Amino acid sequence: MAQRNALYAQSGGVTAVINATACGVIETARRHRARIRKVYAGRDGIIGVLTEHLIDTSRETPAAIRALRYTPAGAFGSCRYKLKGLEESRAQYERLIAVFRAHDIGYFFYNGGNDSADTAWKVSQLAGRLGYPLVCIGIPKTVDNDLVGTDNCPGFGSVAKYVATSMREAGYDVASMARTSTKVFVLEVMGRHAGWITAACGLAAEKAGDAPHILLFPEVAFEPEPFLARVEATVKKHGFCAIAVSEGLRYPDGKFLSESGVRDAFGHAQLGGAAPRIASLVRNRFDYRCHWAVADYLQRAARHLASRVDVEQAYAVGKAAVELAVTGRNAVMPVIVRKSNRPYRWTIGVAELEDIANREKKVPRDFITRDGFRITAKCREYLAPLIQGEDPPPFRNGLPVYAKLRNVTAPRKLAGEFKI
């Protein structure tokens, strides 16, 4: 088979380890020169492909690419831009193929969540219909851990480690002053529809009385009265109460606690502010001093506290994507398969993109205790391996040193602008 170029694009919210996946893709492609000439990266994800802003990663040194392994966020830029159905967004899909054709792209690697798996699958369908020879590979990424077909998603383990560590540390803080000062602490975490990150906070509690005492999952409709009763009982029993709340917590009528009215390009409500709402509820009922934190981007950017397992898996799916591509597998995604829990062993498997596209894996009911406020032993068994090990970045002058690439744009080959 001929030597052709590859295109890699990041999609959606970035993570502490998505660049480790990019590192895996590029380093592995460089070892398959007979098949892959250059790896281009979409500037700001798929938008850069549509507008023909392609970054030529061959202009980066091996050291720069290696540094991606410990650099958070998206080195080439990412975007929240969802292509719709093949008919509805026909012009966009055809434009993608036109750009691929112009740059002799034979391999398309799309690194994202379930929306991106859908896009990658549709591109593969259209390429087939148009007779354009193209291998499309999805690569899993999402802090939300909500992709089906994979045991877990790269990006999740590191945010899980961060929120569990932060909850443990804040729990020590509150415990030491609760008898005379703050008694209730609320930490708001990400996870719009799936409570995996909320669940991960629960890893901080190893013994009865440890923080956190209450988890508020997006999967469990929020009823103020049982919640407030549990807060009071916890303060009476343990002296303080530490709570983790999902940004996506909803009332039984489906309304978000934190609804702001703003929606993103995927039509998802832009959330933030569940923690202060919960704190207000507690303050209005009890005479408890209350503090709250909103981790927001800190949690998904915290490469300084990445999970080593997560970094290794993020790299491995990037590497596997290239290996699948050069063997001609199309419309698939490398996924993580759990082989055993003790010791934790995993391997890379392969799933069909069509089976992953647009589906969402929520926290199963048997991972949440009957009262809705804790994780079960089964959940803990699932989560615990994913936060194992540390992989600190290099530090200079007391701060982590992260890579900044040159990001040289490839010469454009198509005439005119494409409006998106």
Add this chain to the structure above:
Amino acid sequence: MAQRNALYAQSGGVTAVINATACGVIETARRHRARIRKVYAGRDGIIGVLTEHLIDTSRETPAAIRALRYTPAGAFGSCRYKLKGLEESRAQYERLIAVFRAHDIGYFFYNGGNDSADTAWKVSQLAGRLGYPLVCIGIPKTVDNDLVGTDNCPGFGSVAKYVATSMREAGYDVASMARTSTKVFVLEVMGRHAGWITAACGLAAEKAGDAPHILLFPEVAFEPEPFLARVEATVKKHGFCAIAVSEGLRYPDGKFLSESGVRDAFGHAQLGGAAPRIASLVRNRFDYRCHWAVADYLQRAARHLASRVDVEQAYAVGKAAVELAVTGRNAVMPVIVRKSNRPYRWTIGVAELEDIANREKKVPRDFITRDGFRITAKCREYLAPLIQGEDPPPFRNGLPVYAKLRNVTAPRKLAGEFKI
């Protein structure tokens, strides 16, 4: 001189390294058995002394005490309880001396901020007046870095390292998605009246364009218009704008942006919510997507990312406090003296408690740029050494392992309860 007991108490908000100071006090006292029999610790700080809840630290193993060096928060509990003037709070001061007498306390180590330096000084005065032989030593601690008489305060370096790292990481995140998504990010940090932590966020920016772009100090009255103009100019120039805001930011009329009406025991307003206010201001003016985080206790509990310099200094002031005490120095505080910047060298000096009590060190005007939005080179030179070096705690199962002491209470010797 006879062998007598010592009393150690933590005061006010806890930090990532105040237990390293406790470790320094206890380990050093154990090396001075000829002078110091036992170290008691006040359960929940000074309140435990008033109520005669003294923890007998001799019941802890050397390994447990050693583990305090890497354990955040207050191992014996702390409190926000301020003794007033000697006449006004006469009963409390006399009670302290009565408890000291009952337990043969010859050394009082009070580990806190400027309020605590004041209390320690007053106790030394009263003991003198009553003819009770007592050595009173203040030990500096505060994340706010607002103590006079010391170059910097143990506790500050670690929170500075945490906020600068977090700002750098979130900056990478926002930069990678700003062209199509979030353009403005706001991080709220602690520092009620002094903007040292806000200033520390500025360490994350090493080159033009790096996050953060705007710092909002409590020392600089907040004027919305120049701020909004700077946000717009920054987004136009760099594509995004990262902002650090002090919880204590005020309008020119002195009103806090985040005033909640709740006050703590020291009469300070309990703050929180400057970040969402700033985000709302930006959203209401511009069509910029905006995210915000409130670090709250996460920042002062983040022992996983402690500054090694800070840990060493925290231990050193504890050790020095005991060494000063056994040589008979009274009513003093060991302080940190900077010897040089490059390389950073420091030593322990001694200050009079009377000179430290109730004073506050704000960020000097020449540490802030003329426009009020950045730190100067002089400020950077001061701050940079304080975040140097890492000192990670041990990890087990992917999470940091922190000490929990037995905290055995000493038998009470006084009859009746003391109401506080």
